[in-house]
Amino acid sequence: MISREHIGRTSAPLTVEVERGHIGRFADAIGDPNPIYRDEAAARAAGHPRIPAPPTFAAALRPNDPRQGLAIDWSKLLHGEQEFTHLRPLYAGDTLVLTQTIADVYEKTGKAGTMDFLVLETTARDPAGAIVYLARGTIVVKR
Amino acid sequence: MTVGDRLPELVKPPIERIQLVKYAGASGDWNRIHVEEGFATAAGYPSVFAHGMLSMAFLGQLLSDWVGGARVRRLAVRFKAITWPGDVITCRGEVTGLGTEGPEGEAGSERLAEVRVWAETQKGTITAEGTATVAV
Numbered sequence: 001m002i003s004r005e006h007i008g009r010t011s012a013p014l015t016v017e018v019e020r021g022h023i024g025r026f027a028d029a030i031g032d033p034n035p036i037y038r039d040e041a042a043a044r045a046a047g048h049p050r051i052p053a054p055p056t057f058a059a060a061l062r063p064n065d066p067r068q069g070l071a072i073d074w075s076k077l078l079h080g081e082q083e084f085t086h087l088r089p090l091y092a093g094d095t096l097v098l099t100q101t102i103a104d105v106y107e108k109t110g111k112a113g114t115m116d117f118l119v120l121e122t123t124a125r126d127p128a129g130a131i132v133y134l135a136r137g138t139i140v141v142k143r
Numbered sequence: 144m145t146v147g148d149r150l151p152e153l154v155k156p157p158i159e160r161i162q163l164v165k166y167a168g169a170s171g172d173w174n175r176i177h178v179e180e181g182f183a184t185a186a187g188y189p190s191v192f193a194h195g196m197l198s199m200a201f202l203g204q205l206l207s208d209w210v211g212g213a214r215v216r217r218l219a220v221r222f223k224a225i226t227w228p229g230d231v232i233t234c235r236g237e238v239t240g241l242g243t244e245g246p247e248g249e250a251g252s253e254r255l256a257e258v259r260v261w262a263e264t265q266k267g268t269i270t271a272e273g274t275a276t277v278a279v
Contacts, residue, residue: 022169029162029169030200031155036212043212052213055203059196060170074174075186079195081221089213 002070002105002116002141010101011064018061020051020092026060053090058133063098063122072118072141080117080138087131096124096132103136116141144256144279150236153205158193158230166197193226198262198271205234205260210277216255220273224264232270236260239274253278 020040027037032054035042043051059082104119122135163177172194175182183191199220206215226232240257256279261272 025165026169029165030197030204031162032200032204032207034204034207034212046212048213054200054212055207055215055218056196056200059172059199062171075176075182077174077176079222081219082196082199083217083219084215085217086215091213 001107001143002072002118004105006066006070006102007105008102009066010099011066011068012099014062014064014098016061016096016098018053018057018090018092018094018096022060023051023053023057023092026057027054030054030056048089049091051092053092056084057090058084058086058122058124058135061096061098061124063100066100066102066120067118076142078140078142080140081136082138083136084133085135086133090132094132095127097127098122098124112142114143116143144238144241146238146240148238150205150209150238150258150260153201153208153234155201155232155234158197158226158228158232160191160228163191163193163197163228166194166200170194170196172196188225190228192228193230195220195222195226195271198222198226198232199273201232201234201262202236202260202271202273202275205236206258206275206277209236210256210279214278215275216278217276218260218273219275220260220271222271224268224270226262226264226270230270231265232262233265234260234262236275241279255279 024038100122103121118139120137124132258275263269
């Protein structure tokens, strides 16, 4: 059982760069052959100012983890839900400041018994402080 | 484009274990359950299995193949079933709404489509389903 006292805990800000090589490797991993993720000229020809990131690339930009110190058994963890909201597209060369907050902790009892739920919210801002995207993930921990 | 339109479906090649290693490396999600057979079997699973986020990435590709890159404004997915090595995932979608309101924080308005998306295995098991907002 995860204590609800952890709700609101936020990780230290982490500055990351969206790297074009990383975008290409991510596209390779998911098996998306679109050249706009690998070739600047192809991206421009498709109307993009730079190489764009695939729709779920934000998953590969990892903030500092606010779960430090929580006893989580990684063999009992499943991903329940995930949401990304982009206020503007993400491009290679972007610099982002990431923070992640434990937004909620609760338990639910269903067919599979009682499980713990952990909701993590990530905020990505540009260097001027404007929000670029928000991510919200629900992690399920079986007991 | 009208409500009820189906998106061109996306059929992915069978999931291979090496793809799970590649996705772990590219995403930074190194939970051993996806890449170490012994860790997965000790945890009670028959084998390693795919990151839920890999299925979500497939749904992202479904959308960007349809409308082009950098046009997905929101994507929300619920993971329903585990995807195993060897599974052939097909992604499908359907337009559920059309509007012109721009998302908060963006200057001007753009034409947006609300879409229902889902991923299913060769057996018809839905592994992930959700909704998206895309600029069209």
